[in-house]
Amino acid sequence: MKRAESILIPFGAIAAGMIVFGIFCALAGANPLLVYASLWKAGFGSWYSWQNTLVRASPLLLCGLCTSLPARAGIIVIGNEGALVVGGLGAISAGLATLSMPPWFCLVTMGIAAMLCGGLWIAFSVALQHYRGVSAVISGLLLNYLAIAFMNQLIEGPLRDPSSLNNPATYPLTPDHRLAYFSGTHVHHGILFGVIACLIAWILVDRTTFGFSLKISGGNVRTAQLVGLPVGKLVVIAGFLGGACAGLAGMIEVAAVHGRGNESLNAGYGYVGILVAFLSRQSPLGVLVVSVMVGGLLASGGMLQRAHDLPDATITVLQGILFLFILLSDTVYGRFRTRAHINSGVKANAVAV
Amino acid sequence: MQLPSEGLGPWGVAVALVGGAMRGSIPYMFVSLGECLTEKSGKINLGMEGVLLMGAMTAFAVSDLTGSPWLGVLAAAAAGLVLGAIHAWLTQQPAVNDVAAGIAMILFGSGLAFFFGKRFVAPMAPQLPLLQLGGWSHVPAVESALRISPLFFIGIVVSFLLHWLFTRTRWGLNIRAAGDDPQAARALGINVNAVRFLAITLGGALAAVGGAHLTLYFPGIWSEGISGGQGLMAVALVIFARWSPRRCLAAALLFGGAQALGPSLQSLGVNGYYHLFNASPYLLTMAVMIATCSPNRRLAGMPGALGKK
Numbered sequence: 001m002k003r004a005e006s007i008l009i010p011f012g013a014i015a016a017g018m019i020v021f022g023i024f025c026a027l028a029g030a031n032p033l034l035v036y037a038s039l040w041k042a043g044f045g046s047w048y049s050w051q052n053t054l055v056r057a058s059p060l061l062l063c064g065l066c067t068s069l070p071a072r073a074g075i076i077v078i079g080n081e082g083a084l085v086v087g088g089l090g091a092i093s094a095g096l097a098t099l100s101m102p103p104w105f106c107l108v109t110m111g112i113a114a115m116l117c118g119g120l121w122i123a124f125s126v127a128l129q130h131y132r133g134v135s136a137v138i139s140g141l142l143l144n145y146l147a148i149a150f151m152n153q154l155i156e157g158p159l160r161d162p163s164s165l166n167n168p169a170t171y172p173l174t175p176d177h178r179l180a181y182f183s184g185t186h187v188h189h190g191i192l193f194g195v196i197a198c199l200i201a202w203i204l205v206d207r208t209t210f211g212f213s214l215k216i217s218g219g220n221v222r223t224a225q226l227v228g229l230p231v232g233k234l235v236v237i238a239g240f241l242g243g244a245c246a247g248l249a250g251m252i253e254v255a256a257v258h259g260r261g262n263e264s265l266n267a268g269y270g271y272v273g274i275l276v277a278f279l280s281r282q283s284p285l286g287v288l289v290v291s292v293m294v295g296g297l298l299a300s301g302g303m304l305q306r307a308h309d310l311p312d313a314t315i316t317v318l319q320g321i322l323f324l325f326i327l328l329s330d331t332v333y334g335r336f337r338t339r340a341h342i343n344s345g346v347k348a349n350a351v352a353v
Numbered sequence: 354m355q356l357p358s359e360g361l362g363p364w365g366v367a368v369a370l371v372g373g374a375m376r377g378s379i380p381y382m383f384v385s386l387g388e389c390l391t392e393k394s395g396k397i398n399l400g401m402e403g404v405l406l407m408g409a410m411t412a413f414a415v416s417d418l419t420g421s422p423w424l425g426v427l428a429a430a431a432a433g434l435v436l437g438a439i440h441a442w443l444t445q446q447p448a449v450n451d452v453a454a455g456i457a458m459i460l461f462g463s464g465l466a467f468f469f470g471k472r473f474v475a476p477m478a479p480q481l482p483l484l485q486l487g488g489w490s491h492v493p494a495v496e497s498a499l500r501i502s503p504l505f506f507i508g509i510v511v512s513f514l515l516h517w518l519f520t521r522t523r524w525g526l527n528i529r530a531a532g533d534d535p536q537a538a539r540a541l542g543i544n545v546n547a548v549r550f551l552a553i554t555l556g557g558a559l560a561a562v563g564g565a566h567l568t569l570y571f572p573g574i575w576s577e578g579i580s581g582g583q584g585l586m587a588v589a590l591v592i593f594a595r596w597s598p599r600r601c602l603a604a605a606l607l608f609g610g611a612q613a614l615g616p617s618l619q620s621l622g623v624n625g626y627y628h629l630f631n632a633s634p635y636l637l638t639m640a641v642m643i644a645t646c647s648p649n650r651r652l653a654g655m656p657g658a659l660g661k662k
Binding site for chain 2: 331
């Protein structure tokens with residue numbers, strides 16, 4: 001019953017959200033059925049659109065993990081965007097410093113630097129919540145802005161390539177020091193990082209003592225401390241792992257998509273990652289599925305504009321509606337069960353601030 | 354950017370800072386007052402960024418269509434009212450987390466604002482009339498720095514009104530009771546859900562008026578990057594102000610001034626760290642929160658039930 005619920009309810013919420021979105025489109029003067037068809041076509045209709053979707057799904061996989069891993073320990077992390085940006089900056093700095101080395105060495109250094117930067121960024125924010133009582137939500141927001149300011153400072157100051165005039169950027173990576181593409185496609189290897197990270201995260205949270213300890217810390221801190229768990233260490237490590245994922249997403253953007261560090265790092269993947277984490281109910285395997293879905297949505301913005309004369313912000317409206325319905329659907333869990341089930345104490349996992 | 358203070362030297366920086374603080378503080382003032390009202394009732398609205406953008410777009414569109422900027426301000430407030438009501442209703446459902454709902458509202462509100470604002474990107478709407486406070490001076494720089502939007506004074510009045518509401522009226526007492534201890538408030542016969550609904554909804558309306566300032570003040574255009582994340586700061590500002598409407602005013606002026614620091618130092622020729630100066634409000638909030646928060650006790654002035662289910 002619980003398993004059926006955990007599949008039926010999210011899909012029901014998405015269906016309800018799509019219906020409301022259809023009404024919205026109809027009010028805006030577009031035929032909702034044709035809009036649905038375009039969304040499908042632009043996201044998943046052909047191999048070409050699948051490629052677009054997968055390119056967008058890669059950073060989403062990693063940014064989704066950034067929220068969903070610490071959520072296991074009961075901490076809401078929304079600093080994904082900042083972690084992605086500092087990860088990208090760390091990656092490009094490391095990459096430019098090791099350009100004279102062989103490409104594989106350069107890429108590995110970039111990845112490690114990105115994960116360290118992003119990981120420490122989020123670990124700091126989580127540690128502030130655990131040890132100083134500063135809400136990770138607030139520090140995450142502030143850190144996002146600090147990261148963006150830091151990025152602007154670097155790409156217009158010390159790291160600036162003088163030949164980038166109107167759109168300040170760092171010096172570029174050379175072509176062989178960039179992340180490769182799957183042959184015959186424009187999908188880069190970054191998607192592998194995302195998929196592997198999700199699988200590792202799944203094993204970690206569902207199949208190891210570490211994951212179980214995290215869950216206890218998230219459920220009740222007092223209990224966790226009573227059974228002798230090092231709660232502080234656990235949550236900071238969870239934050240570090242989440243942040244490392246978001247940082248790696250920044251490395252992918254730098255090493256595969258842009259080839260240099262510029263303002264496009266701050267493209268909102270971090271914020272959409274929060275949506276992915278909540279849509280997947282903080283489950284790493286869910287992140288795997290939802291990232292591809294949301295990646296398809298992001299890929300179809302241009303199509304809606306061309307085919308239906310709807311602004312590209314239509315996709316943001318759809319994301320907002322879906323998010324609202326998913327949250328609302330949390331209230332439905334358990335209502336289909338008999339009283340006996342409810343009394344046995346199965347409760348939808350709510351994350352505390 | 355050409356600044357009015359150029360040629361006045363260090364004094365120019367001071368004048369530009371004061372003027373900049375008075376101008377730049379207005380959005381901060383309204384979002385923080387709206388958030389303060391919301392949080393006093395025990396709920397958090399993280400979605401003020403969406404409300405601010407929706408307010409900015411609505412004010413611009415209505416001012417452009419009707420020719421009356423004041424109607425624009427009213428329409429913005431109405432838009433904020435609607436978004437506030439959605440947030441209020443959603444967060445009162447069982448198992449819905451305030452913070453997650455706020456993030457959803459940011460996406461929803463900004464999406465709507467960008468959607469409907471698309472066709473208004475180009476033209477310029479009628480702006481709010483400005484009050485000339487610099488008439489006593491013959492220095493043009495001072496005069497132009499002290500040309501202040503009437504919303505600045507409305508904001509001050511609202512903050513004192515809210516202070517009076519919270520400390521001197523039964524309604525204020527009900528809001529505080531709902532925020533501090535909903536169980537006890539219910540026992541006293543207060544309809545906690547209704548009180549919270551009203552507080553969150555009106556808080557949204559207030560924040561949206563801050564958005565109206567963004568588009569109905571020089572240069573008076575609507576663009577998607579117009580808020581620059583000022584709505585996201587609402588929650589941090591209210592913590593900074595320790596849930597007091599009068600201190601919200603001070604915090605807003607401080608943040609407005611800090612925001613003006615970068616451009617006014619640039620007029621002195623100091624422009625190496627422009628972006629870092631711009632980020633100073635965030636750094637400041639961070640430092641204050643690290644210094645004053647503690648995991649073992651609640652912050653002074655914090656509503657007892659804030660963020661709890």
